[in-house]
Amino acid sequence: MFKKLMSTQLRPGTVNFGLLFLRVTIGGMMLTHGYGKFLRLLDGNFKFGDPLGIGSELSFVLVVLAEFFAAIGLIFGFWTRINAFLLSFTMFVAAFISHGDDPFSKQEKPLMFLAVFLVLMFVGGGKHSVDDKIN
Secondary structure: OHHHHOOOOOOHHHHHHHHHHHHHHHHHHHHHHHHHHHHHHHHOOOOOOOOOOOOHHHHHHHHHHHHHHHHHHHHHOOOHHHHHHHHHHHHHHHHHHHOOOOOHHHHHHHHHHHHHHHHHHHHOOOOOOHHHHHO
């Protein structure tokens, strides 16, 4: 039993379930950040930073697209790698530009999100995803 538990062999069933679990949990967590921003967007409140120098309104719309819509796509495994890339870019900007001068405690959360989104970008959504069903 212990030997099986400590095995380094990848089993397709457990890997695919792990990817499903990872997508749903991390996508749901990101969705909680994006939902509030999405509601602000609907209210016309575009007040936001301008970390890339493209304008605060455009920055805000892009963040909403990533943190709300890309997170939903990630949960379902729809365009997983593209959505994971968009979310990775957003978290990179959050960690290194928006919070670049802040202590590590402020950078930690976006860095953790970034790490998970990069894994999903490289690995994909797995068997239990919309991507798998349409390919």
